[in-house]
Amino acid sequence: MTNEFKSVFWGLLSAASWGSGDFTGGITSRRSTPFIVIIISQVFSIPLLFTLGLLFGESIPDIVSIGWAMLAGGSGVMGLVALYMGLSSGNMGIVAPLSALITGIIPVFVSITLEGLPSPLTMVGFGLALAAVWLVSSTDDGGRIDKSILLLPLVAGLGFGLFFVFIDQMVTDSVFWPLLAARFTSLSILTGYVRGRKQPFTVNRSLLPLILLCGLLDTGGNVFFALAAQAGRLDISAVLSSLYPAATVMLAWFILKERLTRKQWVGVVMALVAVALIAG
Secondary structure (H helix, E strand, O other), X not given: OOHHHHHHHHHHHHHHHHHHHXXXXXXXXXXXXXXHHHHHHHHHHHHXXXXXXXXXXXXXXXXXXXXXXXXXXXXXXXXXHHHHHHHHOOOHHHHHHHHHHHHHHHXXXXXXXXXXXXXXXXXXXXXXXXXXXXHHXXXXXXXXXXXXXXXXXXXXXXXXXXXXXHHHOOOOOOOHHHHHHHHHHHHHHHHHHHHHOOOOOOOOHHHHHHHHHHHHHHHXXXXXXXXXXXXXXXXXXXHHHOOHHHHHHHHHHHHOOOOOOHHHHHHHHHHHHHHHHHHO
Protein backbone atom coordinates (compact mmCIF):
# COMPACT_ATOMS: atom_id res chain seq x y z
CA MET A 1 0.00 0.00 0.00
CA THR A 2 1.58 3.29 -1.12
CA ASN A 3 1.80 6.28 1.19
CA GLU A 4 -0.59 8.24 -1.04
CA PHE A 5 -3.17 5.46 -0.88
CA LYS A 6 -2.71 5.23 2.91
CA SER A 7 -3.35 8.96 3.18
CA VAL A 8 -6.59 8.63 1.18
CA PHE A 9 -7.68 5.54 3.11
CA TRP A 10 -7.08 7.00 6.58
CA GLY A 11 -8.50 10.37 5.53
CA LEU A 12 -11.79 8.79 4.43
CA LEU A 13 -11.96 6.73 7.63
CA SER A 14 -11.42 9.94 9.57
CA ALA A 15 -14.31 11.64 7.76
CA ALA A 16 -16.58 8.64 8.35
CA SER A 17 -15.68 8.46 12.04
CA TRP A 18 -16.00 12.22 12.70
CA GLY A 19 -19.26 12.39 10.74
CA SER A 20 -20.71 9.46 12.66
CA GLY A 21 -19.58 11.04 15.92
CA ASP A 22 -21.29 14.32 15.00
CA PHE A 23 -24.47 12.41 14.20
CA THR A 24 -24.36 10.58 17.54
CA GLY A 25 -23.48 13.76 19.42
CA GLY A 26 -26.26 15.66 17.68
CA ILE A 27 -28.86 13.12 18.78
CA THR A 28 -27.55 13.16 22.35
CA SER A 29 -27.37 16.96 22.50
CA ARG A 30 -31.09 17.20 21.79
CA ARG A 31 -31.66 15.73 25.25
CA SER A 32 -28.75 17.31 27.11
CA THR A 33 -26.42 20.33 27.11
CA PRO A 34 -24.07 20.05 24.09
CA PHE A 35 -20.92 21.13 25.93
CA ILE A 36 -21.55 18.66 28.76
CA VAL A 37 -21.94 15.89 26.17
CA ILE A 38 -18.61 16.88 24.62
CA ILE A 39 -16.81 17.03 27.97
CA ILE A 40 -18.02 13.59 29.07
CA SER A 41 -17.15 12.05 25.70
CA GLN A 42 -13.67 13.57 25.86
CA VAL A 43 -13.15 12.34 29.42
CA PHE A 44 -13.94 8.83 28.15
CA SER A 45 -11.36 9.15 25.37
CA ILE A 46 -8.48 9.83 27.78
CA PRO A 47 -8.22 6.29 29.25
CA LEU A 48 -8.90 4.93 25.75
CA LEU A 49 -5.93 6.79 24.24
CA PHE A 50 -3.74 5.93 27.24
CA THR A 51 -4.56 2.22 26.91
CA LEU A 52 -3.95 2.21 23.15
CA GLY A 53 -0.60 3.95 23.65
CA LEU A 54 0.47 1.21 26.04
CA LEU A 55 -0.90 -1.65 23.92
CA PHE A 56 0.91 -0.48 20.79
CA GLY A 57 4.10 0.20 22.72
CA GLU A 58 4.47 3.72 21.38
CA SER A 59 7.47 5.74 22.47
CA ILE A 60 6.88 9.00 24.31
CA PRO A 61 7.23 11.85 21.77
CA ASP A 62 9.61 14.74 22.28
CA ILE A 63 8.57 18.02 23.85
CA VAL A 64 8.26 19.70 20.45
CA SER A 65 5.68 17.20 19.25
CA ILE A 66 3.82 17.46 22.55
CA GLY A 67 3.79 21.24 22.08
CA TRP A 68 2.27 20.93 18.59
CA ALA A 69 -0.30 18.50 19.99
CA MET A 70 -1.29 20.95 22.74
CA LEU A 71 -1.65 23.71 20.16
CA ALA A 72 -3.87 21.36 18.15
CA GLY A 73 -6.02 20.68 21.20
CA GLY A 74 -6.35 24.39 21.95
CA SER A 75 -7.23 25.37 18.39
CA GLY A 76 -9.66 22.47 18.06
CA VAL A 77 -11.63 23.44 21.15
CA MET A 78 -11.63 27.09 20.01
CA GLY A 79 -13.27 25.93 16.80
CA LEU A 80 -15.73 23.78 18.73
CA VAL A 81 -16.90 26.61 21.01
CA ALA A 82 -17.23 29.03 18.08
CA LEU A 83 -19.17 26.45 16.05
CA TYR A 84 -21.68 25.73 18.81
CA MET A 85 -22.12 29.43 19.52
CA GLY A 86 -22.75 30.02 15.84
CA LEU A 87 -25.20 27.14 15.52
CA SER A 88 -27.09 28.27 18.60
CA SER A 89 -27.58 31.71 17.01
CA GLY A 90 -30.12 30.19 14.63
CA ASN A 91 -28.05 30.69 11.48
CA MET A 92 -27.14 27.06 10.87
CA GLY A 93 -27.56 27.45 7.11
CA ILE A 94 -24.48 29.70 6.90
CA VAL A 95 -22.52 28.70 10.01
CA ALA A 96 -22.17 24.98 9.22
CA PRO A 97 -21.07 25.19 5.56
CA LEU A 98 -18.80 28.22 5.98
CA SER A 99 -16.96 26.74 8.97
CA ALA A 100 -16.53 23.41 7.13
CA LEU A 101 -15.26 25.19 4.01
CA ILE A 102 -12.67 27.23 5.94
CA THR A 103 -11.60 24.05 7.73
CA GLY A 104 -10.61 22.50 4.41
CA ILE A 105 -9.11 25.59 2.79
CA ILE A 106 -6.53 26.45 5.47
CA PRO A 107 -4.56 23.16 5.32
CA VAL A 108 -4.61 23.26 1.51
CA PHE A 109 -2.86 26.65 1.43
CA VAL A 110 -0.39 25.60 4.14
CA SER A 111 0.42 22.35 2.35
CA ILE A 112 0.88 24.02 -1.04
CA THR A 113 3.23 26.55 0.60
CA LEU A 114 5.32 23.86 2.33
CA GLU A 115 5.10 20.96 -0.15
CA GLY A 116 4.30 22.56 -3.51
CA LEU A 117 1.36 21.99 -5.82
CA PRO A 118 -0.18 18.52 -6.12
CA SER A 119 -1.19 17.07 -9.50
CA PRO A 120 -3.79 18.97 -11.60
CA LEU A 121 -6.38 16.18 -11.11
CA THR A 122 -5.87 16.35 -7.36
CA MET A 123 -6.38 20.13 -7.43
CA VAL A 124 -9.67 19.64 -9.31
CA GLY A 125 -10.61 17.05 -6.69
CA PHE A 126 -9.89 19.58 -3.93
CA GLY A 127 -12.18 22.11 -5.58
CA LEU A 128 -14.99 19.59 -5.94
CA ALA A 129 -14.53 18.34 -2.38
CA LEU A 130 -14.70 21.83 -0.88
CA ALA A 131 -17.78 22.63 -2.96
CA ALA A 132 -19.30 19.33 -1.81
CA VAL A 133 -18.67 20.22 1.83
CA TRP A 134 -20.52 23.52 1.34
CA LEU A 135 -23.48 21.90 -0.41
CA VAL A 136 -23.82 18.96 1.98
CA SER A 137 -23.66 21.24 5.02
CA SER A 138 -26.14 23.76 3.64
CA THR A 139 -29.81 24.03 4.52
CA ASP A 140 -32.66 25.84 2.83
CA ASP A 141 -32.64 28.65 5.38
CA GLY A 142 -33.39 31.87 3.59
CA GLY A 143 -33.20 35.50 4.46
CA ARG A 144 -30.45 38.07 4.55
CA ILE A 145 -27.18 37.33 6.28
CA ASP A 146 -25.98 39.66 9.00
CA LYS A 147 -22.24 40.20 8.48
CA SER A 148 -21.66 39.92 12.23
CA ILE A 149 -22.83 36.28 12.01
CA LEU A 150 -19.86 35.46 9.75
CA LEU A 151 -17.29 35.90 12.54
CA LEU A 152 -18.18 32.74 14.46
CA PRO A 153 -18.00 30.30 11.50
CA LEU A 154 -14.74 31.93 10.42
CA VAL A 155 -13.28 31.37 13.90
CA ALA A 156 -14.64 27.81 13.94
CA GLY A 157 -13.11 27.02 10.55
CA LEU A 158 -9.82 28.63 11.58
CA GLY A 159 -9.71 26.54 14.77
CA PHE A 160 -10.45 23.24 13.01
CA GLY A 161 -8.14 24.05 10.11
CA LEU A 162 -5.26 24.85 12.46
CA PHE A 163 -5.96 21.57 14.30
CA PHE A 164 -5.17 19.78 11.02
CA VAL A 165 -2.03 21.85 10.46
CA PHE A 166 -0.68 21.42 14.00
CA ILE A 167 -1.26 17.66 14.02
CA ASP A 168 0.67 17.45 10.75
CA GLN A 169 3.62 19.32 12.30
CA MET A 170 4.28 16.64 14.92
CA VAL A 171 7.67 15.08 14.18
CA THR A 172 6.94 11.68 15.66
CA ASP A 173 5.70 8.23 14.67
CA SER A 174 3.56 8.13 17.81
CA VAL A 175 -0.16 8.77 17.47
CA PHE A 176 -1.90 8.07 20.76
CA TRP A 177 0.40 9.97 23.17
CA PRO A 178 0.29 13.27 21.23
CA LEU A 179 -3.49 12.98 20.85
CA LEU A 180 -3.70 12.36 24.59
CA ALA A 181 -1.85 15.64 25.18
CA ALA A 182 -4.20 17.39 22.75
CA ARG A 183 -7.22 15.95 24.52
CA PHE A 184 -6.01 17.04 27.98
CA THR A 185 -5.55 20.56 26.60
CA SER A 186 -8.97 20.77 24.94
CA LEU A 187 -10.71 19.22 27.93
CA SER A 188 -9.11 21.68 30.36
CA ILE A 189 -10.10 24.67 28.23
CA LEU A 190 -13.63 23.43 27.61
CA THR A 191 -14.23 22.59 31.28
CA GLY A 192 -13.04 26.05 32.29
CA TYR A 193 -15.34 27.60 29.69
CA VAL A 194 -18.39 25.68 30.95
CA ARG A 195 -17.59 26.47 34.59
CA GLY A 196 -17.22 30.12 33.67
CA ARG A 197 -20.73 30.06 32.26
CA LYS A 198 -21.87 28.28 35.46
CA GLN A 199 -23.52 25.40 33.62
CA PRO A 200 -24.36 22.33 35.75
CA PHE A 201 -22.33 19.17 35.11
CA THR A 202 -25.32 16.85 35.00
CA VAL A 203 -26.50 14.38 32.38
CA ASN A 204 -29.20 11.72 32.11
CA ARG A 205 -27.58 8.34 32.80
CA SER A 206 -29.58 6.76 29.98
CA LEU A 207 -27.58 8.91 27.56
CA LEU A 208 -24.17 7.63 28.71
CA PRO A 209 -23.91 4.78 26.15
CA LEU A 210 -24.51 7.24 23.29
CA ILE A 211 -22.07 9.73 24.79
CA LEU A 212 -19.40 7.04 25.10
CA LEU A 213 -20.02 6.04 21.48
CA CYS A 214 -19.64 9.68 20.49
CA GLY A 215 -16.31 9.82 22.33
CA LEU A 216 -15.13 6.63 20.64
CA LEU A 217 -16.01 7.90 17.17
CA ASP A 218 -14.46 11.32 17.76
CA THR A 219 -11.27 9.71 19.04
CA GLY A 220 -11.25 7.44 16.00
CA GLY A 221 -11.51 10.45 13.72
CA ASN A 222 -8.51 12.06 15.42
CA VAL A 223 -6.44 8.88 15.23
CA PHE A 224 -7.29 8.24 11.57
CA PHE A 225 -6.47 11.83 10.61
CA ALA A 226 -3.11 11.65 12.43
CA LEU A 227 -2.32 8.44 10.50
CA ALA A 228 -3.37 10.09 7.23
CA ALA A 229 -1.17 13.12 7.90
CA GLN A 230 1.80 10.89 8.73
CA ALA A 231 1.34 8.87 5.55
CA GLY A 232 1.04 11.62 2.95
CA ARG A 233 0.39 15.23 2.10
CA LEU A 234 -1.46 17.44 4.55
CA ASP A 235 -3.84 18.84 1.92
CA ILE A 236 -5.04 15.40 0.80
CA SER A 237 -5.53 14.22 4.38
CA ALA A 238 -7.31 17.41 5.45
CA VAL A 239 -9.62 17.78 2.46
CA LEU A 240 -10.76 14.16 2.64
CA SER A 241 -11.23 14.38 6.42
CA SER A 242 -13.26 17.55 5.90
CA LEU A 243 -15.90 15.51 4.10
CA TYR A 244 -17.26 14.46 7.51
CA PRO A 245 -20.56 16.40 7.02
CA ALA A 246 -21.43 13.95 4.23
CA ALA A 247 -21.35 11.05 6.70
CA THR A 248 -23.51 12.99 9.14
CA VAL A 249 -26.25 13.87 6.64
CA MET A 250 -26.27 10.39 5.11
CA LEU A 251 -26.77 8.83 8.54
CA ALA A 252 -29.56 11.32 9.25
CA TRP A 253 -31.17 10.34 5.95
CA PHE A 254 -30.78 6.59 6.48
CA ILE A 255 -31.54 6.30 10.22
CA LEU A 256 -33.74 9.30 11.03
CA LYS A 257 -35.37 9.42 7.60
CA GLU A 258 -34.55 13.12 7.29
CA ARG A 259 -35.14 14.54 3.83
CA LEU A 260 -32.02 15.62 1.97
CA THR A 261 -32.32 18.70 -0.20
CA ARG A 262 -31.36 18.69 -3.85
CA LYS A 263 -28.23 20.66 -2.98
CA GLN A 264 -27.18 18.04 -0.45
CA TRP A 265 -27.62 15.19 -2.93
CA VAL A 266 -25.54 17.11 -5.46
CA GLY A 267 -22.92 17.58 -2.74
CA VAL A 268 -22.83 13.85 -1.99
CA VAL A 269 -22.28 13.02 -5.66
CA MET A 270 -19.59 15.71 -5.96
CA ALA A 271 -17.85 14.28 -2.90
CA LEU A 272 -17.69 10.83 -4.50
CA VAL A 273 -16.24 12.29 -7.72
CA ALA A 274 -13.74 14.32 -5.67
CA VAL A 275 -12.54 11.23 -3.81
CA ALA A 276 -12.01 9.41 -7.11
CA LEU A 277 -9.96 12.32 -8.49
CA ILE A 278 -7.86 12.73 -5.36
CA ALA A 279 -7.23 8.99 -5.04
CA GLY A 280 -6.37 8.69 -8.71
